[in-house]
Amino acid sequence: MFEFQIEATSGAGRAGILTLPHGEVKTPAFMPVGTHGVVRGLSAEDVRRTAAQIILGNTYHLHLRPGEDVIRSMGGLHRFTTWDRPMLTDSGGFQVFSLQGLRKISEEGVEFQSHVDGTYRTLTPERAMEIQWALGADVAMAFDHVVTGQAPHAVALDGMEQTLRWLERCKTRHEQLGDGRCQTIWPISQGGTHDDLRKRSLEGTLAAGPWTGIAIGGLSVGEPKPVMHRVLEALEPALPREIPRYLMGVGFPADLLEGIARGIDLFDCVAATRNGRHGTAWLPTGRISVRGAALIGSAEPLDPECDCETCTTFPRGYLRHLFVIEDILGLRLISLHNIRFLVRLGEQARAHLLAGTFDGWSHEWLRRHYARGT
């Protein structure tokens, strides 16, 4: 269990298979985000039809509503959501550190005010493990101290060192909770955009191991894309080969290919569903606003190259109509397409990694995607 087998490589890029208690995940792979125990607007069956192999749940949100005790009493997050495949929960770190002005950080943990009802609550490394244990995902994430993308060295250093101290507490508590057979814990390396801190974070993290996977946190939080790429390139040679690498909160379509080329195996991002709700669909040639007048009366599919339910069933003109009359079916259909778009991009990258054609394909895909300047 929790084994990761690498099948092919191309430069830093890897194609692998991760074995989790609820099934296999063929990598590289995009993981849709089920913030509140639901990928916004989609049923578990909808998500299964996108061929997504693993989804996320957010500890912060599920702790507040409905509460981990409710979910545990109903048989855990899998039963609750009816998603029967692999699942990963984040630790709540990213969310509580985003609560600017509503949270107080100490060595013990983070006291924060619920955005739902204003109650004061405390999340510690131990509590984050206990909540995730109650939720019962295949992979639990360590509780980390996230800093913004522009954080100066001293601030990033503080967050990075605290993340390392908290990692020890997470590990200890997680080992007390179970025997590690139905849930594993992955650490999160931090250090902002400072190469020396990233290096120290990774060394400290690996020293606290062994781990079955590792995450890179604190990127795509405001820093320019080239900076993120530089950090990934500097980190990559020091990352262990034999475990999966998860780049948290990334990405957009191009981010997947850029990340895969830099040795990343797993991605998550809410952009697919957020864009979907706003009527923005990803296409191989960039993106399109489904509200646009150009779609009026069009009997063409949204993306003729796509095999998703939306593109194989509905004419563009109908999709536009759904946004004009504000029917929620429109939000769902574009979210479905965007998720399938990213899942399929992972599948395609994997096929090209296995065939030894990743570099050329990826370069051409990115060129075409950026050609219209969108």
Add this chain to the structure above:
Amino acid sequence: MFEFQIEATSGAGRAGILTLPHGEVKTPAFMPVGTHGVVRGLSAEDVRRTAAQIILGNTYHLHLRPGEDVIRSMGGLHRFTTWDRPMLTDSGGFQVFSLQGLRKISEEGVEFQSHVDGTYRTLTPERAMEIQWALGADVAMAFDHVVTGQAPHAVALDGMEQTLRWLERCKTRHEQLGDGRCQTIWPISQGGTHDDLRKRSLEGTLAAGPWTGIAIGGLSVGEPKPVMHRVLEALEPALPREIPRYLMGVGFPADLLEGIARGIDLFDCVAATRNGRHGTAWLPTGRISVRGAALIGSAEPLDPECDCETCTTFPRGYLRHLFVIEDILGLRLISLHNIRFLVRLGEQARAHLLAGTFDGWSHEWLRRHYARGT
């Protein structure tokens, strides 16, 4: 085509099969309403999974958005919506007469102000036929003058007589548009709650025939239920046996059984989806608010007797959670259940009509449904 075959009767109740260009409709049957070319929040595939056999489209709404020309250019309402089974469009009469203060009635037709963009438009019997012809449903409805449920005799008389005069014009225009092989037209009898007017309306309507079906309009528009039942009972002996009878804008679950017992074959109503969006689900034992705290943590199905996707897949506690976090999946799942509930009630009534057990079953069903006083 447009044949109606009666298979069994029980008192006034009938089980039959209506043959339409896009397929058969086994009656009695509930028809979900696809106001804007979409059953609110549901894809055509969602609706097919409820086993609904025929859906409605609203001429008024589709004329305004996206416009019948757009739909015709895309291949008609079936292609536009991807609903490939029987479809019926209303005439827009009910909608324009509901636009109190925004419409002016003359012998020619109704001038009204669009609720979308404020433009002035005119709907006449001829235009109503032309729009419905462009939409291309199996059944088009005649353009009628609807009065409220409390309309006094003189007002109801006016509306009823104008409906009869407009019926002739609808028939003439519809005959000019096609040969009657891909679309039929059904008249709507009016007369408010006045038995003498209902009788005269029916006589005038039938004299203008023959028809392949007939609708009863102007009920369930504010009058008490017992009044509606009395009107139906007075009308029934005078209704032709050999064509289907459609009670417009009705109903709630109990209305279906009450209507079937009084000789009605077809029903439509937006209550299933409207209630669904508000989190009210129908159960055999009444109804339930899915937002209720009683559902917290419940792993039971919403309705253990129901075979819909919602009830066979999701625990009640998850459905409640979806409404708490305001995810649109909740609206869809309860709408799906409510539609399946009505479709299945039609199927059950039909089975009992065929088995000769309708009266006893219906009586017991209504007793149980009303037992909790909801």
